[in-house]
Amino acid sequence: MKKITAKRSSSPSYSGRCLCGGIEFTFAAEADWPHYCCCDDCQKWSGAPAVAWVDFPQSSFQLSDPQDLLRKFKSSPIAQRAFCSRCGSSLFAIDDDGKNMSVTITTLDRPNLHHPESVSYKSFSPKWFPHKNIVEAKVPE
Ligand SMILES: [Zn+2]
Ligand SMILES: [Zn+2]
Numbered sequence: 362m363k364k365i366t367a368k369r370s371s372s373p374s375y376s377g378r379c380l381c382g383g384i385e386f387t388f389a390a391e392a393d394w395p396h397y398c399c400c401d402d403c404q405k406w407s408g409a410p411a412v413a414w415v416d417f418p419q420s421s422f423q424l425s426d427p428q429d430l431l432r433k434f435k436s437s438p439i440a441q442r443a444f445c446s447r448c449g450s451s452l453f454a455i456d457d458d459g460k461n462m463s464v465t466i467t468t469l470d471r472p473n474l475h476h477p478e479s480v481s482y483k484s485f486s487p488k489w490f491p492h493k494n495i496v497e498a499k500v501p502e
Contacts, residue, residue, distance in 0.1 A: 375417075377469040379450035383430045386452075388464065390421030395475040396498060397467065399486035405433075407451045409489045413466040414474040419459055445481055 375392065378385045393416040403412040426432070433441040433455070443453040454463040466475045479498035486492070 372421075373467055373473070375471070376444065377452075377464065379430075379445035379448055379452060379468065381430075381445060381450075382449050383428050384445050384450070384452065384484070385425040386464075387423045388417040388421045389423065390417050390473055392417060393461075395477050396479045396481060397495075398476035398481045399479045399484075399490070400482035401485050402436055402442075403482075404485070406436065406444075407465075410487050411480070413472075413475075413477050414463040415466050416461050416463050416470075419455070419462050422462060437453070 363404045368451050368495045372389050373391060374387055374389050376385065376387045393412070395415040397411045397413040401409045404410060406412070409435045415420075428447075431443055431452070433443045436454075439457050441455050441457070442451070443455060444451050450468060451465055452468055453465075456462060466472045466477070467476065477495065479496045481493060481498040483492060483497050
């Protein structure tokens with residue numbers, strides 16, 4: 362029988378990349394609040410009916426962007442959205458207060474580790490979008 366030796370690491374690590382691979386990133390922290398959002402900002406930004414997000418502390422973020430492809434757009438009074446200027450991948454929402462940032466779950470290498478537990482702005486979603494086994498999150502007005 363093969364003995365399994367567990368790799369010891371001090372904190373979890375979640376890596377991801379954009380479509381073209383020019384931007385790679387890692388979060389070395391516990392993930393928080395996996396959910397998906399149907400607000401009109403998320404729809405216009407991504408071109409998709411919903412964006413699945415998971416949060417990490419900004420302090421855990423490590424970026425590899427040797428060709429300086431990451432661009433940011435000020436999408437709200439309190440946050441920016443970041444994307445790859447070459448391939449267009451929708452990557453991050455970054456809070457201006459420096460504490461948290463959200464990453465699009467499907468740009469992570471292992472998206473199945475983050476199962477959305479709730480939906481926000483459900484009423485904004487197209488009527489044909491299938492919401493299954495999901496609770497509606499309370500969002501600020
Ligand atoms: Zn790219
Ligand atoms: Zn949204």
